[in-house]
Amino acid sequence: MPQASEPKLISGNANRPLAEAIARRMSMHRGQSVGLLDARVERFNDMEIFVEVYENVRGEDMFIIQPTSNPANDNLMELLIMADALKRSSAARTTAVIPYFGYARQDRRTKARTPISAKLVANLISQSGIERVLTMDLHAAQIQGFFDVPVDNLYASPVFALDIMHQFKGRLDKVTVVSPDVGGVARARELAQRIGCALAIVDKRREKAGEVAEMTVIGDVKGQTCLIVDDMCDTAGTLCKAADVLIENGAKEVHAYTTHGVMSGPAVGRITNSQLKSVVITDTIQPTKPVRDAANIRIVPTAPIFAQAILNIWNGTSVSSLFSHETLSAIYEGMY
Known part of the structure; x- marks a missing residue:
């Protein structure tokens, strides 16, 4: 069932061109402008991360677009701090769109006295106020079970x-x-x-x-x-x-x-x-x-598939329909 509010996107610094491309694709699908939320994600002089959101997000369905790629630690902290800012601003729901999930290679203990970092990161994300995760090609499928929130894993x-x-x-x-x-x-x-x-x-x-x-x-x-x-x-x-x-x-x-x-x-x-x-x-x-x-x-490009997945999550419709290349042929029409 369609939501009363509009889907709103916010991006960190990890891959802003992808976030902008997703916004453009969503605008095309919806026939109305979908832009990135007006916000700043900056650093203090000692490199601590500071986030400020300039728009009202009370009761809104929020999507944070932020891969945790190199520098993985900085990009992960940006994600967590943006999630906290949205939670404290009374957003109705926050979905983390993580095209690349860092620390996924550390998904099990291969030797004695080693961490399972993927589980630790999943715990951090789940506790930050994020209520759903959308990602692509997790290094190991079982990482979905590390989260205490729903995870949609798209495939390339x-x-x-x-x-x-x-x-x-x-x-x-x-x-x-x-x-x-x-x-x-x-x-x-x-x-x-x-x-x-x-x-x-x-x-x-x-x-x-x-x-x-x-x-x-x-x-x-x-x-x-x-x-x-x-x-x-x-x-x-x-x-x-x-x-x-x-x-x-x-x-x-x-x-x-x-x-x-x-x-x-x-x-x-x-x-x-x-x-x-x-x-x-x-x-x-x-x-x-x-x-x-x-x-x-x-x-x-992955913007077409991520844009459609975000719209499906917002609408409460199936994301698994995007697992078929027959379905994607319409979404990628003109490219192939």
């Missing part, structure tokens, strides 16, 4: 499926979707089923974090166009080495589709000088200038 695979069917039209029979590790098989299989392609796996043995010791290919990739699918690209070491291994095993060409372009340290240089013909990322994390300028990195 329907958007990637549209892009792949457009980019590789007429030669999908020669395309193989590749998981860069055993843990990502479910994600790769789901995309392969969407586009009707074969599946292969790169088995990697990691000596320590950030380093890959050994890789072997499970499946036949000879003469195939390989699409490596992953949820994030950090230093790009895994992607680039996987591309090398696939080429060594007879792949014709290698592309990569990764949701979150973290792109730390040497990532852009590695991708530019690698055997990857293209790397497709989304804008859940605001891309830096080197990422935007890289010849073989392409960015697909």
